[in-house]
Amino acid sequence: MSSHAVVIIGGGLEGLSIAAALTARGQRDVLVLERRTTGSGGTAKSSGLVRCHYECATLTAMAWEGIGFFERHPGLGFRQTGHVVGVGEESAAALRANVARRQDLGIDVAMVTHDDVAALWPGLETKDFAAFAFEPRGGHGDPVAACRHFAQAAQRGGARILEHTRVAALLGDSSSIAGVRLADGRVVGARAVIVAAGAWTAELVAPLGVTLPVGAMREPIVIAAPGAPVGPVPAFTDLVGMQYVRHENNGRLLIGSHTGAELTTPDGYLNRATDVELERAAARFTTRFPAFPDVVFPQSYAACYDITPDLAPLVGPAGPEGLYVAAGFSGHGFAISPAVGRICAEMVLGRSAPPQDLSPGRFTTSGP
Numbered sequence: 001m002s003s004h005a006v007v008i009i010g011g012g013l014e015g016l017s018i019a020a021a022l023t024a025r026g027q028r029d030v031l032v033l034e035r036r037t038t039g040s041g042g043t044a045k046s047s048g049l050v051r052c053h054y055e056c057a058t059l060t061a062m063a064w065e066g067i068g069f070f071e072r073h074p075g076l077g078f079r080q081t082g083h084v085v086g087v088g089e090e091s092a093a094a095l096r097a098n099v100a101r102r103q104d105l106g107i108d109v110a111m112v113t114h115d116d117v118a119a120l121w122p123g124l125e126t127k128d129f130a131a132f133a134f135e136p137r138g139g140h141g142d143p144v145a146a147c148r149h150f151a152q153a154a155q156r157g158g159a160r161i162l163e164h165t166r167v168a169a170l171l172g173d174s175s176s177i178a179g180v181r182l183a184d185g186r187v188v189g190a191r192a193v194i195v196a197a198g199a200w201t202a203e204l205v206a207p208l209g210v211t212l213p214v215g216a217m218r219e220p221i222v223i224a225a226p227g228a229p230v231g232p233v234p235a236f237t238d239l240v241g242m243q244y245v246r247h248e249n250n251g252r253l254l255i256g257s258h259t260g261a262e263l264t265t266p267d268g269y270l271n272r273a274t275d276v277e278l279e280r281a282a283a284r285f286t287t288r289f290p291a292f293p294d295v296v297f298p299q300s301y302a303a304c305y306d307i308t309p310d311l312a313p314l315v316g317p318a319g320p321e322g323l324y325v326a327a328g329f330s331g332h333g334f335a336i337s338p339a340v341g342r343i344c345a346e347m348v349l350g351r352s353a354p355p356q357d358l359s360p361g362r363f364t365t366s367g368p
């Protein structure tokens with residue numbers, strides 16, 4: 001039986017960011033176990049938006065840390081287009097308060113006018129919005145490139161990454177973790193196990209009596225060919241039309257079209273927009289962008305968010321001593337991935353506690 005100081009289950013953005021951060025802090029005895037290939041889970045389909053527009057101050061600070069990281073790593077495909085969020089009347093006061101809070105944290109963000117947004121995003125219909133905020137240092141990056149970067153950094157630091165290696169079970173009892181059993185029957189011992197298995201996390205920890213409220217939510221992504229050149233527009237979160245739109249690097253636009261809470265299973269969901277979803281996405285887009293009369297929608301796929309009830313991740317110790325989780329990123333995991341690595345590495349090395357408001361036990365009165 002092999003044995004390691006730290007075993008990480010899941011070779012997505014978060015697991016690999018944690019592995020890189022651990023090795024950067026001198027813990028070289030790290031093994032990452034990935035059932036498929038690195039970055040092939042939720043990471044592969046991430047839209048890669050980077051912005052600090054969160055209600056939770058911890059997430060805001062983590063995303064701000066992420067922006068600094070992506071600015072310092074230009075090879076990771078970060079396009080600093082800026083990010084606009086637009087809201088209706090019922091959310092305008094909350095947006096103003098949110099912007100004020102972010103400004104207090106030193107974040108570069110401001111309320112902007114309808115005319116400002118019309119200049120930033122020519123052809124965008126603004127009249128049904130009540131308020132906008134603009135983050136000039138936001139934008140979008142390449143989650144797969146970031147994942148590769150973390151993997152390479154971890155390997156340079158001494159970590160091992162095993163692909164096509166599925167963990168069948170966690171080993172231990174309700175008091176302490178002992179390691180993992182692989183699907184081929186091999187056992188790997190570990191002093192610490194971090195489950196960063198995205199939408200598959202809850203089912204892995206459940207046999208140890210740890211209940212995590214992480215669901216899997218399917219969402220269609222539609223690609224638009226606008227039929228006319230689109231300049232360097234900011235990423236745009238449209239909280240009236242319930243969609244977000246960002247530039248692809250090939251003249252096309254990526255549209256995330258929210259459907260509501262359609263819970264699914266992370267394996268085996270329909271990997272394209274249905275006709276109804278496509279029609280809805282097209283209607284929302286053409287209402288918002290009437291300046292593109294020749295738009296067509298040549299491609300779609302669907303992805304799976306790992307969501308929690310408050311849409312903030314679960315990061316911290318869970319249940320038996322030595323067991324940690326980093327999951328439930330609810331569509332924010334790219335922007336905050338550098339901070340997740342730092343927080344988890346410091347936690348496992350006993351240097352600092354993770355933020356209380358991300359505690360995996362926050363939904364239970366006793367807590368795991």
Ligand SMILES: Cc1cc2nc3c(=O)[nH]c(=O)nc-3n(C[C@H](O)[C@H](O)[C@H](O)COP(=O)(O)OP(=O)(O)OC[C@H]3O[C@@H](n4cnc5c(N)ncnc54)[C@H](O)[C@@H]3O)c2cc1C
Nearest residue numbers: 010012014035041042043046047049167198332333334335
């Ligand atoms: C459609 C979509 C759009 C998004 N857009 C944004 C965005 O604009 N901005 C943003 O900040 N974030 C966004 N996100 C969120 C972000 O991309 C994710 O939070 C992040 O990529 C998830 O990384 P992860 O490592 O937690 O999970 P994953 O990438 O899912 O990695 C988990 C890994 O665990 C592996 N695994 C599972 N079970 C086992 C097992 N038993 N044994 C071994 N390995 C196992 C899986 O194969 C998988 O590779 C988006 C996500 C989605 C789905």
